[in-house]
Amino acid sequence: MTSQQQNSPRSPARVNRSRVNPMASVALITAAALVGVGVLAVQANGSAPNKSATTTIDKQQPAQQQPTAPSTNxxxxxxxxxxxxxxxxxDSGKGKRIVxxxxxxxxxxxxxxxxxxxxxxxxxGTVSPTPGTYAVSKWKATAKGADGxxxxxxxxxGPASANTKFAFDAIASLGGDQVPQKPAAGTTTGGVRLTQNDALAVWQFATAKGTPTQIVVVS
Incomplete structure (x- = not known):
């Protein structure tokens, strides 16, 4: 090969093939950087502590254990x-009971x-029991209260030494969650009135087989 051939300029085609497109270089560098960030994020996530279990435990703790700031005026x-x-x-007793x-x-x-x-x-009712502990004496599905x-x-x-005169019950004509009125003035009754739904719950609780139910009356 002559010196003239060695020093002759390259053809346009050869120049284009050897030259690197600057835009392509930027794209390649950016893609590589994103891949690196992704790898670091995965590594960081794998080493980070799992906080979901702590959150669940906190939610299961009783409310009274959560510290609360005192109110101020x-x-x-x-x-x-x-x-x-x-x-x-x-001081309302121990074991199965109605308080x-x-x-x-x-x-x-x-x-x-x-x-x-x-x-x-x-x-x-218009007659109040003396605070103390009593035993359930009997129960009736339907009855007439002392006030009629x-x-x-x-x-x-009621007291074992006296006729039973206290009771939990519900007015038969009222709806499930309808609150009964106070006994009429001048009547005498020891009936403690509840809604139909609440009286049914007390009935089922007191008549369930097993441990006897006590009535604990507090002031």
């Missing part, structure tokens, strides 16, 4: 929230395992 003084009227009263609060006009059903099963508002009202799901209880 405008003067910065700590305000104690009022007691929950639906909370089971303290009746005179002050709160409310009943609670507590199982033999001391776990609360139900709480419901009640309409007291037709009742059902009647669970009777």
């Amino acid at each position: 405008q003067a910065g003084q700590t305000v104690t929230p009022p007691p929950d009227p639906t909370a089971l009263p303290d 009746y609060s005179l002050a709160k006009s409310r009943v609670w059903l507590v199982g033999a395992d001391d776990k609360l099963q139900m709480s419901a508002a009640a309409v007291p 009202a037709s009742v059902q799901y009647q669970v009777l209880w």
